[in-house]
Amino acid sequence: MNISVVIPVHNEEQALPALIMGLRQHVPDAEIIVVDDGSTDTSAATARRLGARVINHPYKIGNGAAVKTGMRHASGDTIVLMDGDGQHDPADIPRMLTLAGDYDMVVGARSRGSHANLFRLFANSIYNFLASYVTKFAIRDLTSGFRVLRKETALRYLCLLPNTFSYPTTITLAFLRSGRSIFYVPITAHPRIGTSKIRILHDGFVFLLIIIKITTLYSPLHIFLPVSALLFIMGLVNYIYWFITETRFTNMSAMCILSSLMIFMMGLISEQITQMRYDRIENGG
Numbered sequence: 001m002n003i004s005v006v007i008p009v010h011n012e013e014q015a016l017p018a019l020i021m022g023l024r025q026h027v028p029d030a031e032i033i034v035v036d037d038g039s040t041d042t043s044a045a046t047a048r049r050l051g052a053r054v055i056n057h058p059y060k061i062g063n064g065a066a067v068k069t070g071m072r073h074a075s076g077d078t079i080v081l082m083d084g085d086g087q088h089d090p091a092d093i094p095r096m097l098t099l100a101g102d103y104d105m106v107v108g109a110r111s112r113g114s115h116a117n118l119f120r121l122f123a124n125s126i127y128n129f130l131a132s133y134v135t136k137f138a139i140r141d142l143t144s145g146f147r148v149l150r151k152e153t154a155l156r157y158l159c160l161l162p163n164t165f166s167y168p169t170t171i172t173l174a175f176l177r178s179g180r181s182i183f184y185v186p187i188t189a190h191p192r193i194g195t196s197k198i199r200i201l202h203d204g205f206v207f208l209l210i211i212i213k214i215t216t217l218y219s220p221l222h223i224f225l226p227v228s229a230l231l232f233i234m235g236l237v238n239y240i241y242w243f244i245t246e247t248r249f250t251n252m253s254a255m256c257i258l259s260s261l262m263i264f265m266m267g268l269i270s271e272q273i274t275q276m277r278y279d280r281i282e283n284g285g
Contacts, residue, residue: 001076001077001078001097001100002031002075002076002077002078003027003029003030003031003076003078003079003080003097004030004031004032004033004070004074004075004076004078004079004080004151005023005027005030005031005032005033005079005080005082005093006033006035006067006070006071006074006079006080006081006082007019007032007033007034007035007047007052007070007082007083007084008035008037008063008066008067008070008083008084009034009035009036009037009039009043009047009066009084010036010037010038010039010043010060010063010066011039011040011041011043012039012043012084012085012086012193013039013041013042013043013046014086014193015084015085015086015192015193016034016043016046016047016050016084017046017050018086019082019084019086019088019090020032020034020047020050020051020052021050022089022090022091023090023093024051025090026090026091026093026094027080027090027093027094027097030076030080031053031074031075031076032047032051032052032053033052033053033054033055033070033073033074034047034052034053034054034055034084035054035055035056035057035066035067035069035070036054036055036056036057036066037057037060037061037062037063037065037066038057038058038059038060038061043084044056053073055069055070055073057069061163062162062163062164062165063145063163063164063165063167064161064162064163064164064165064166064167064170065163067081067161067167068158068161068163068167071151071154071155071158072155072158074151076151077150077151077152078097078100078148078149078150078151079148079149079150079151079154080093080096080097080147080148081145081146081147081148081149082145082146082147083145083146083192085192085193086190086191086192086193087189087190087191087192088108088145088146088187088189088190089187089188089189089190092108092146092185092187093148095185096108096146096148096185097148099148099183099185100148100149100150102181102183103181103182103183104149104150104153104175104180104181104182105147105148105149105153105171105172105175105180105181105182105183106147106148106149106182106183106184106185107140107141107144107146107147107148107172107182107183107184107185108141108144108146108147108184108185108187108189109140109141109144109184109185109186109187110141110144110187110188110189111186111187111188111189124141124142124143127142127143127169128140128141128142130215131169131172131173133222134173134215134218134219134222135173135176135177135219137176137182139172139184140184141184142168142169142172143165143168143169144168145168146187146189147168147171153180154171157171157174157175160174162210166210169210170210173215173218173219174218177218177219177274216270217274218274219271219274220267220270220271220274221267221268221270221271223267224263224264224266224267224270225264225267227260227263228260228261228263228264228267229260230260231256231257231259231260231263232256232257232260232261234256235252235253235254235255235256235257235259235260236253236257238250238252238253238256239253239257
């Protein structure tokens with residue numbers, strides 16, 4: 001098994017020495033690729049000095065963009081994705097690699113005590129619940145950046161991944177939507193070294209919008225159908241009430257019922273478009 005470890009970094013000079021040395025210890029034959037996403041510190045020089053292969057972005061494009069760059073340049077047939085802030089322990093990689101032959105993607109799932117704070121734990125619990133509802137699969141850590149997957153499979157989904165921190169969410173739902181297998185390995189994440197790049201309120205709201213957007217993109221009926229059913233029930237209840245009390249059919253009842261039918265038909269069309277997208281991906285388009 002040829003292994004490439006892809007590490008996206010932006011101003012992580014403090015965490016990189018311990019991370020790269022840990023990788024040398026636990027996966028000594030792996031190719032280590034550090035993608036410097038426009039850092040203003042010595043991250044690139046530090047990684048290069050420690051023997052990692054460094055790829056530079058000329059300016060900050062995004063965490064997801066750095067991951068995509070690293071996957072394109074990886075020479076190994078198996079790719080390990082991990083954050084460059086010191087949270088992920090290289091000692092967990094051999095355990096994850098042993099499962100990589102049986103699953104399309106192996107993900108390091110953080111324990112409850114590994115989250116930075118209660119707000120992060122609460123937010124991630126909501127994301128996991130919503131994603132599990134969409135996929136009908138028990139997702140234990142939707143936003144984990146610690147993953148092992150085959151390069152050939154990953155490249156098929158590269159065009160779907162955003163340039164932001166939401167790439168783990170996207171690739172998880174994309175894999176499950178395509179019927180690919182995922183396994184979650186329990187890990188303990190260490191406190192990050194340095195300052196977090198995620199803004200809790202702003203990025204929390206953005207992540208929630210991303211979940212809704214990805215849901216409509218990958219499994220649209222899971223959004224359209226409940227809304228359609230709710231409007232239909234509201235219209236039906238309104239009609240029954242006014243028919244019993246005044247023997248008439250109101251405009252509100254008609255609007256709700258017609259809206260529910262329109263939304264349902266839009267959901268069906270969206271579902272067909274989504275299926276065409278994935279058929280094209282599976283065929284290498």
